[in-house]
Amino acid sequence: MMRFRLTFVLGVALSPLAMGAVEETGAAIFKRLCAGCHGRAGQGVADKYDEPLQGERGVESLAKLIDRTMPDEHPEKLDAAGSRAVAEYIHGAFYSPQARAKNNPARREPARLTNRQFRESVADLIGSFLPPTPPAEGRGLLGEYFSSDGMNKKAKAAFGRVDLRMDFDFGEGAPQEGMKKEQFSIGWNGSLLVDHTGVYEFRIKTPNGARLYVNPDLRDGDKNSRDDSDAKRDVAMIDAWVSSGEQVREEKGAIFLLGGRRYPLRFDYFKYKDKRGSVTLEWKPPHGAWSVLAAPHIVPTSAPRVAVVATAFPADDGSTGFERGTSVSKAWHEATTKAAIEAAVEVSLRLGALAGTRSDVVKLKEFVAKFAARAFRRPLTDGQRELYVGRHFAEGVPPEVAVKRAVLAILKSPRFLFPELGAPDDHTAASRLALALWDSLPDAPLAEAAGKGELRTPGQLGAQAERMIHDPRAKAKIAEFFRHWLAVEFADDVTKDAAEFPGFDAALVADLRRSLELFVEGVVWGDASDWRQLLLAETIFLNERLAKFYGATPPVGEFDEVKFSPEQRAGIFTHPFLLSVFAYNKSSSPIHRGVFLTRNIMGRFLKPPPQAVEFKEEKFNPSLTMREKVTELTKKAACQSCHTTINPLGFSLEHYDAVGRWRETDGKKPVDAAADYTTPDGEVVKLRGARDLAQFTATSEDARRSFVRQMFQFLVKQAPASHGADTLQKLDKTFVESGTNIRKLAAEIAVAAALLPSPRPATASAR
Amino acid sequence: MITRRQFVRRLGLSAAVLPFLPALPSLGAPSKKPVQRIIFVFTPNGTVQPDFWLDAAGEFTAETKMKRILAPLDPFKSRMLMLKGLSNKIRGDGDGHMRGMSCLLTGIELFPGNIQGGSHSPAGWPKGLSIDQELRNHLQADAATRTRFGSLEIGVNVPNRADPWTRWSYAGPNQPLAPVSDPYDLFEKLYGRMKDRESLGSVLDEVSEDLRAVAAKLPAEEKAMLEKNATFVREMERELREDGGRRLRHAPPKLEQGVPVDNDGMPKVTAMQSELLVNAIANDMARVATLDFTNSVGQARMRWLGIDDGHHQLSHDADSNTASQEKLVKINTWFAEQLAALAKRLDAIPEPGGNGTMLDNTTILWTNELGKGNSHSLDNIPFVFVGGGLGFKRGRMEKYENEPHNRLWLSLAHAFGRDIKTFGNKDLSSGGPLALA
Secondary structure (H helix, E strand, O other): OHHHHHHHHHHHHOOHHHOOOOOOOHHHHHHHHHHHHHOOOOOOEOOOEOOOOOOOOOHHHHHHHHHHHOOOOOHHHOOHHHHHHHHHHHHHHHHOHHHHHHHOOOOOOOOOOOHHHHHHHHHHHHHOOOOOOOOOOOOOEEEEEEEEEOOEEEEEEEEEEEEOEOEEEEEOOOOOOOOOOOEEEEEEEEEEEEOOOEEEEEEEEEOOEEEEEEOOOOOHHHHOOEOOOOOOOOOOOEEEOOOOOOOOEEEEEEEEEOOOEEEEEEEEEEEEOOOOEEEEEEEEOOOOOOEEOEOOOEEOOOOOOOOOOOOOOOOOEOOOOOOEOOOOOHHHHHHHHHHHHHHHHHHHHOHHHHHOOOOOHHHHHHHHHHHHHHHHOOOOOHHHHHHHOHHHOOOOOOHHHHHHHHHHHHHHOHHHHOOOOOOOOHHHHHHHHHHHHHOOOOOHHHHHHHHOOOOOOHHHHHHHHHHHOOOHHHHHHHHHHHHHHOOHHHOOOOOOOOOOOOOOOHHHHHHHHHHHHHHHHHHHOOOOOEHHHHHHOOEEEEOHHHHHHOOOOOOOOOOEEEEOOOOOOOOHHHOHHHHHHOEOOOOEOHHHHHHHHHHHHOOOOOOOOOOOOOOOHHHOOOOOOHHHHHHHHOOOHHHHHHHHHHHHHHHOOOOEOOOOOEOOEEOOEEOOOOEEEEOOOOOEEEEOOHHHHHHHHHHOHHHHHHHHHHHHHHHHOOOHHHHOOOHHHHHHHHHHHOOOEHHHHHHHHHHHHHOOOOOOOHHHHOO | OOOHHHHHHHHHHOHHHOOOOOOOOOOOOOOOOOOOEEEEEEEOOOEOHHHOOOOOOEEOOOOOOOOOOOHHHHHHHHHEEEEEEEEOOOOOOOOHHHHHHHOOOOOOOEEEEEEOOOOOOOEEEEOOOOHHHHHHHHHHOOOOOOOOOEEEEEEEOOOOOOOOOOOOOEOOOOOEOOOEOOHHHHHHHHHOOHHHHHHHHHHHHHHHHHHHHHHHOOOHHHHHHHHHHHHHHHHHHHHHHHHOOOOOOOOOOOOOOOOOOOHHHHHHHHHHHHHHHHHHHHOOOEEEEEEEEOOOOOOOOOHHHOOOOOHHHHHOOOOOOHHHHHHHHHHHHHHHHHHHHHHHHHHOOEOOOOOOEHHHHEEEEEEEOOOEOOOOEOOOOOEEEEEOOOOOOOOEEEEEEEEEOHHHHHHHHHHOOOOOOOOOOOHHHOOOOOOOO
């Protein structure tokens, strides 16, 4: 409340020059005519107009609106000049984003780890004690083929090869000439590449025997496939080893995995005197459809097990448009506790590999101390060493139990959960870089640089960010950002009228999503990494199914980049996945498309609709076009304040039907995709369709800054202004200078977040 | 079998339905009908017949002394019933071991399949459910006898591969049930992550201590967030303190930590599994259980008895190899000791709301995949009952002339009030239940 009053006084005090003999100042007019309903500082008045006067209109546009509509029911009481004076006043005093930023300067909000940050941190913390996972090379799984001899499934090695698709039908024969037809076995080894975080389902179909291991902790006994072997091995995720007559059995399993990582995968198969031999391994990634597990998702070399925390967390606060860890709740506390137990169990089970010993107390203490320092992102003080390490190794406590308790305490410690506790120091810079680019902990080079005080200048930070951006974790996080920016993460249930759009099924939707992701990935990780390419590109990724559905020439490979007519399409705006997501079951939806464009692309603020209006197709004359129906539906003044922005943007995409196919007519009438879009500054832009929209967006400062802001928020989990009022402006300048290079922007954002006002010596950690 | 890790995975996937602090079973009102329970115990590789059976059938007298293998059960003589002359007559696909184990409780043939034994044609899973599951389903169908789990499948050193040599309990055709062979996993299944929660109590103390230290130096807003977090930590500490099993009739056992679940850990693992089993049924979590030691052709090396050879290897040695036969007697005697320990545990707990001890209402049935190891015979399979509750006449040894064991399962079903005419193979059920009352 206080700051509103202050602002008001300030506004008056700064206007003495306008206090001419006759002319009333904007402030005075506002006080006289407006404050009764809007409050003296535009904060709103209960039972009158309770929403704060905030928005993104420019003075011009605001003046016109006031002149036309205000005071409510008596707009004649205020002429154009008076309206303009009021507009200027409120714009500078509290209405505009700049005024709001000035009144309420942003600062970094205290934050805990987000759920993603917790999971990524634990995976890297435990993984940091194992050999690093080398980059994935090649695709497919390495298959080793054997002739069997009764119980001995691997009696005689026949041959080896890399298999690209886990779908085999050997009929009544053998995989290769010279092998026994009636008994043979195959062991496939390698790893699995996954893009998304979530539950992955798998299923085996075979009349023979098969076992699947995903992310196992491979042990010595695993290669032994004698039927009567009691060798210790990991438990199969799917065990379909025993056949039942000639029946083709189907066995399922599921596992939670983190996106952007590589997981060991083993698949064992054998046929023994069954009539026919065949085996298919299928998977269903999150948001995907069932399909045969195949390249490019499989790699012929193995990888160490990833420590995945599968505990379900309550959703992070996403109320400000990006997920951030700004609140704690009992549910979160319980989830982190359960997750800490899960991690402690993992550590104790793999202690031999992680610590190099299960019993040597000196070594185990050293392991726990390192574990704590990495988790806390800084060296331990003596007191912390005693509290988190020494105390657990008391007399009579078995070393394994001591380690488990220590790991629990470390992961429940505020020093792990709240990465920004206390005064910032060099290690804070390392932590911020790692969180911004990976959602994880600093790696060894970062920690070392922090220790040497080498993370203080933009140059030093930039060099680290440049190195880090090429890590798969950065790639995964940036991919997450694009899913967020393009609202793909919410598009879980895209279904269309089956009679109207035959062939638009779950598999096609999964392909569309993949097509969009491939496109974005191609632009972001291509040479130019140019943001404008996302908008202006003249290509799309299609596979056979998509090409058939959208009437293009089917490509040769799985997915291929296909050129389209630039008159008809442009970049992401016309990608059929987004067009389908933002559409009704049978028809297009200019409102959904328009809201997406207004918010996510133009970065404009939309208030919730003043009244709930449902679009009911059947209420309209069927001869009307969708554009006409929407115009009719939103014609009320109460709707217009937002729909003057939403509708034109949405209408510019009216050439695309509910599944994103190009159309010339809507019903019997030709499509009208021409629309006038008014910018926040009051400039009117004539759009004749998607290409115009894309070209306008590519040159729009608003759209570009909105992109920079959204990326900053997603990466840093804070508002850009919290790192200085001009952060956004500076980043935008560098973004433009780099040729709107997305990768460079991500690195610059991380640097901006990590750069401390006055670097403190590393020893500041002794707190 | 579920490993701890697999449990964790499952926990993660179904976390929504598994609250962190599981609701422990409440005290059920004692039922009017006498409680009936049964525990099936499996050991592999046949027995040493002359050192197992008494020389003559009939009622025991005061002078009756068990032969060497069963000597540990002497104290329970009056509550023992030995059935000699029952045979597993299931034929068809699969070798003697596979049928010995997988047709033992099911009494039905195996499907043709891809698992090749040491002889015979390859086979798969059995074509029907096992008697323990038949009884379980019967008890679970009635609210008065229904329990949280219905049945518990427990193992001791059962290998973690699933095939007809490692499974004996079946929920239906092609539906093997995996035993829990790791006592820590079993503990989690029964009581949730209580052990880890115990660790958590002391850990949370330390976290609180550090929270206070950190919070003291922070600006107000951050301090508020940490203090809010600290209240949750304190709440959880309190819940942990208050929850410690008070709603259970019998508190969960305190397991020794860090016991290796491997061959050499077998004696300790056996004791832990036995304790957990007794605790679970004392808390009425299940009234049917199976306890299997290793697997068909199990290769336990009982070094703690001074025997370095694998059990199955020894069982192939000829009768004339007295050294091996002596070792086999020792091995089987060790199993009998474990059985006696189980019976003793049950006998130490008074039957809630009833007379006598829990053993008086619990039948332990010890059986084997084979009659005799070196002949792979499925005839004369050991069936020894200890305990009570089924209304069978005890304190005796009954002798049959090579009767199919399907008839015994019919007797059990009838004793539980499940009036079925056949179980498993119909032809082998002819004659109906054996008269054991």
